[in-house]
Amino acid sequence: MKKQLFDQESGELIETEVMKSITIDCAIFGFENDSLEVLLVKHAHGISEGRWGLPGGWILKNEDIDGAAQRLLKELTGLNSIYLEQLKAFGDPNRFPLARVITIGYYALIKKDDYNVKVGFTASEAKWHKIKEIPDLIYDHNKILEYSLEHLRKKIRQAPIGFNLLPEKFTLLQLMQLYEEILNVGMDKPNFRRKILKMKLLKDLGEKQTDVSHRAARLYKFDPEIYKKLTKKGFVFEF
């Protein structure tokens, strides 16, 4: 199957051979204020024109699937060199309306501030959406997103992946709000504070917030070295 693709270096449309019955879709999560968000693109052409979906598309014949995920994400949203992890393949025979297509899901957690979203390729818009305000997405993308969220909820109890969503320096309140939002629970601040400090994963930076209207809170940093030591003898996140 031939596809016209836009070559970003030459600025020209080129014809490329793509795999016929298999695609890639990416769930990219970010966190802002107290909301978990996911990056969606609005389709510019075809049967999905005007509708939102996860960034994704066809795999080139000569391209590794991890590389395809990187390329598609960059072409559609401008996000470059993101650490994408494969989630799983979604293969319901009726998931795609025009043909039998299996899609491989990828996901990533990113610090929103580090990236500029720039729409491109076959999308007319690329925008962060709050997890609590997700529109009706194309194909089975609501289902893929829901699975990604479940996976995130499970993983955040086993490993300190949540820190990938926060700025390098953060307050305990920001961290608690992140866990509250992802796990969809309310937490007690003194209790959270006691538990998280007991884990000894955070480094107190001896600094405080600046430019805030409320009372400035202490800033912390995640310490991956300490985490590495802790995991050697087994470790669990208790929330």
Add this chain to the structure above:
Amino acid sequence: MKKQLFDQESGELIETEVMKSITIDCAIFGFENDSLEVLLVKHAHGISEGRWGLPGGWILKNEDIDGAAQRLLKELTGLNSIYLEQLKAFGDPNRFPLARVITIGYYALIKKDDYNVKVGFTASEAKWHKIKEIPDLIYDHNKILEYSLEHLRKKIRQAPIGFNLLPEKFTLLQLMQLYEEILNVGMDKPNFRRKILKMKLLKDLGEKQTDVSHRAARLYKFDPEIYKKLTKKGFVFEF
């Protein structure tokens, strides 16, 4: 693409439409004596004739991928109603010599005694192989198997999945040998005994082994109810 498939109910060969560039491969693990084993099939036809590989094959056009994994495993090895978990898709462009084919890996841990292996379909032999004596497999199957093993090693530290490989009633020595074999480490018996009993996951059956030439050891059973309670407040396997 048309494929001839053997209909086990009618006993006839039927032509079916299969997906062209995507397959499934299954890593089925079992445990016997003190060895971890994997189920392999020997190919009867085509470019892989006479060589061993993981059981797998093409996905039918109208078939869900989880269902395809179940069907292929049953056709090739006789194993029926196995709880298969999806591992991940393997998509190196050069993994398959004749065309660009992506494969979705599945895996399962089974109690060997509960199943009879019966070769069928496009295989001439189906046999358990010790993990430490794996031959040179077709395509990238050695790599898929290695990935499955890594996944198993990671998971066995997070959840009591190892019990799926043992008979319902087992001795502490059998359990320790299972962990030693999977994690590829030597363990100290009194130390293992103390740690595992402290976890309170095992039920002492008040029975002993029968028909053994050495001194009969106490038999235990894994208690999934206790495990469920423990996981609610966070749980880690310390070995």
